[in-house]
Amino acid sequence: MLTSGVIAGFLAGLCAALMQFVLVQPVLLTAELYESGEVARGASAELVRAVDPLRDGLSVVFSGLVYAGYALILTAAMAVASDRGLARIDGRTGLVWGIAGFVTVQLAPAVGLPPELPGMAAADLGARQAWWAATVASTGVGCALLGLGRGWTPWGAGILAMAAPHVVGAPSPDAFAGPAPPELASLFAARALGTGLVAWAVLGGLAGALWSRDRVALGLARA
Amino acid sequence: MNATTAALPSASLAGAALFSAVIGLGLIVLSGHVQADALHAAAHDVRHATGFPCH
Numbered sequence: 001m002l003t004s005g006v007i008a009g010f011l012a013g014l015c016a017a018l019m020q021f022v023l024v025q026p027v028l029l030t031a032e033l034y035e036s037g038e039v040a041r042g043a044s045a046e047l048v049r050a051v052d053p054l055r056d057g058l059s060v061v062f063s064g065l066v067y068a069g070y071a072l073i074l075t076a077a078m079a080v081a082s083d084r085g086l087a088r089i090d091g092r093t094g095l096v097w098g099i100a101g102f103v104t105v106q107l108a109p110a111v112g113l114p115p116e117l118p119g120m121a122a123a124d125l126g127a128r129q130a131w132w133a134a135t136v137a138s139t140g141v142g143c144a145l146l147g148l149g150r151g152w153t154p155w156g157a158g159i160l161a162m163a164a165p166h167v168v169g170a171p172s173p174d175a176f177a178g179p180a181p182p183e184l185a186s187l188f189a190a191r192a193l194g195t196g197l198v199a200w201a202v203l204g205g206l207a208g209a210l211w212s213r214d215r216v217a218l219g220l221a222r223a
Numbered sequence: 224m225n226a227t228t229a230a231l232p233s234a235s236l237a238g239a240a241l242f243s244a245v246i247g248l249g250l251i252v253l254s255g256h257v258q259a260d261a262l263h264a265a266a267h268d269v270r271h272a273t274g275f276p277c278h
Contacts, residue, residue, distance in 0.1 A: 001239050005247070016273070024272045055268065062269040065254045072247030076240035083236050106274050115274040128276035129256055192272050218236075 001075055004210035009071030012203035013064035019195040020059060027188040028118060034179045035119030041179055067203055074101055075207050077144070082215065086148045089215070094208015095201055100143040102200035106193060108139040108162065112170025115192035117185045121178035123171035135165035 029048040033039040074097060081087040089097075109132050116122060138161045145158030254266050255275040263270075263277075270277045 001243050002246070005243055017269075020268070020272045025268065028268060028271055058265045059268045059272075062254050062266040063273075065250050066269060066273055069247040069250030069254065072243045072250070076244040076247070079236060079240045079243075083233050110274055113274070113276060116271055116277055118271065118278070122276070122278065125258070125276055125278065132276050133256075188271075192274060196273060 001079055001211070001214060002072065004207065004214050005072040005075035006068050008075070008203055008206035008210055009068030010064045011206055012071065012199045013067035014060065015202050016067060016195055016199035017060045017063040019198060020063065021056065023191040024188065024195055025056075025059075027184055027191065031117040031119055031180050031184050031188065034181060034184075037179075041181070067199060070101060070105065070200075071203055071207055074098070074204065075211055078207060078211050079215075081148055082211070089208050090212040091205050091209035094204045094206070094211070096147075096204070097208060098200045098202070098204015099197070100147060101204060102197050104140045104143055105136050106196040106200070108165070109135045110189065110193060111166055114185075114189045117180045117188045119178050119180040120185060121173040121176060123173050127171040131165065131168075131170050135170075138162065138165050 026047040026049050029050060030045055033045055033048065034041060039045045078087070078089045078094070078097060082089045087093065112135065113122075113128055113132060122128065142158040142160075142162035145154040145161065149155055149158060253262065255270060255273070257263075267277065
């Protein structure tokens, strides 16, 4: 289980890192010019495409670690659900699990706290991290109830769990006055989410396929 | 399933799943949330790109 999770996670992390370098990093590097004041607000700038081996190498490592972490949790959930007879796990159903994972850790938190460009105004970090963690936990429970539950009671509870963090609301900044240009910020958020969706689809599909192979090897009865 | 293969009992599977999930959570907290300077600088771009609250 650990090996499958780590393999699926690192491969998904590698996909995420490659997409990050092509799509996300140029927007981030450009925003840093506005954040540092090197380019004045309102002045024109081309998207920066620069390669920094150390910085980019660390990004590959941490992208692998983040997605390996997610993959270990996803694989554990798949194993338990399949053992209890709640779900059939293979590469195809794994894809749906991956998309649910994307909704849980990226899309739902992004509704309140969109992926941040350096230089964006934001509320207190601790408050944002707490809301992020609570939203991920609540959305994850909601996805599990919707996907694995039978009948309106678990489905209704799942919808409530997914809606609750947004009824409470994310911590918002005192003023919308960060130096990041809105054009860059929206491009960054859309590209970060797109990258996340692809990485999670890869992660879920691989984790499902590897788990169904493990299950046979371990001699587990249920699919 | 191969009938000659020894089945893994549910209890040890649940234990393995818990172990796996705890390690996974540890990795995410370390790479996504801990604010120690060196860690923050190293993971900076990935934190932004994957939507973690960063600064």
